[in-house]
Amino acid sequence: MPEGSTPALSPQGVPYAELSHYINADGQHIFSRYWKPSGSPRALMFIVHGAGEHCCRYDDLAQILTALNFLVFSHDHVGHGQSEGERMTIHDFHIFVRDNIQHLDLMKKQYPDLPIFMCGHSMGGAIAILTVDERPDDFSGLILISPLVLPSPQSATSFKVFAAKLLNYVLPNLSLGSIDPSFVSRNKKEIEAYTTDPLVYHGGMKVSFGVQLLNATSRVEKALPLFKVPVLLFHGTLDKLCDIRGSHVMIDTIQSEEKTLKVYEGAFHALHKELPEVTSSVFQEIESWLQQKLGGTGSSNMV
Numbered sequence: 473m474p475e476g477s478t479p480a481l482s483p484q485g486v487p488y489a490e491l492s493h494y495i496n497a498d499g500q501h502i503f504s505r506y507w508k509p510s511g512s513p514r515a516l517m518f519i520v521h522g523a524g525e526h527c528c529r530y531d532d533l534a535q536i537l538t539a540l541n542f543l544v545f546s547h548d549h550v551g552h553g554q555s556e557g558e559r560m561t562i563h564d565f566h567i568f569v570r571d572n573i574q575h576l577d578l579m580k581k582q583y584p585d586l587p588i589f590m591c592g593h594s595m596g597g598a599i600a601i602l603t604v605d606e607r608p609d610d611f612s613g614l615i616l617i618s619p620l621v622l623p624s625p626q627s628a629t630s631f632k633v634f635a636a637k638l639l640n641y642v643l644p645n646l647s648l649g650s651i652d653p654s655f656v657s658r659n660k661k662e663i664e665a666y667t668t669d670p671l672v673y674h675g676g677m678k679v680s681f682g683v684q685l686l687n688a689t690s691r692v693e694k695a696l697p698l699f700k701v702p703v704l705l706f707h708g709t710l711d712k713l714c715d716i717r718g719s720h721v722m723i724d725t726i727q728s729e730e731k732t733l734k735v736y737e738g739a740f741h742a743l744h745k746e747l748p749e750v751t752s753s754v755f756q757e758i759e760s761w762l763q764q765k766l767g768g769t770g771s772s773n774m775v
């Protein structure tokens with residue numbers, strides 16, 4: 473180490489020299505993750521996580537995709553997980569999109585000939601929609617698991633929305649309350665995993681963060697009428713964190729020729745971490761949709 477400089481450490485105290493990462497436009501270390509198939513990859517999948525969580529929560533989905541010979545990549549958004557930045561704090565939602573595009577360009581340079589898909593969950597769905605909106609020609613398809621398109625009246629109550637807009641000028645760091653783990657899933661094991669995960673932020677959502685989420689939903693609504701990329705959408709009817717109405721608005725508004733919405737009766741928010749029958753169905757739907765997009769079975773024994 474050069475004299476006098478201390479190594480950059482992750483929020484958990486790990487030197488970034490030991491972690492895969494990239495440096496974003498603000499000079500912050502962004503923890504990145506890669507799941508590589510055994511054979512040579514036939515496509516890339518960019519996973520985009522939601523508010524307060526982190527990309528290592530997508531290990532199960534990534535395993536399914538590497539078995540299809542996808543190279544899966546993701547990162548922890550600034551202020552999340554093992555990336556730098558004050559926890560769940562952002563002064564402009566576009567920073568998440570900007571960092572996404574930087575990672576996308578890094579991967580395009582390394583794998584210039586592979587088709588690229590994106591999969592976003594919740595707030596990550598809004599980031600994914602806005603990323604594809606900026607780079608429509610870079611993506612062969614978009615998968616959205618209960619995306620944030622419209623604020624949910626249960627979690628973004630009209631009081632919270634009103635308070636967020638008003639208080640943002642006087643008390644931006646005031647807490648709007650934290651995400652209720654029982655809203656995330658009906659699967660008790662998954663609720664436990666979420667609640668005990670040290671890389672998940674369990675603190676309250678700041679007013680200023682809530683305002684950025686509202687900005688995101690209005691940017692998403694403006695982007696939908698011009699959206700042309702194939703979309704596979706999933707939403708649970710009892711989702712209290714992101715209103716299913718947002719997915720109905722999306723599927724009715726986008727111009728994509730190929731667009732599918734799968735509704736799961738009674739399911740909560742994180743469909744990829746829901747009751748086994750829901751999550752296995754979601755993974756099967758994703759697999760067959762991707763196989764159909766890429767043509768052929770693509771399993772590792774194909775020559």
Ligand SMILES: O=C1CC[C@@H](CCC(=O)N2CCC(COc3ccc(F)cc3Cl)CC2)N1
Binds near residue numbers: 523596636683685
């Ligand atoms: O597996 C997992 C674990 C975590 C979860 C993802 C969580 C996520 O990303 N959410 C859910 C909460 C939602 C709150 O929305 C608002 C709140 C106040 C406000 F003023 C305006 C809005 Cl819009 C934003 C999107 N999935």
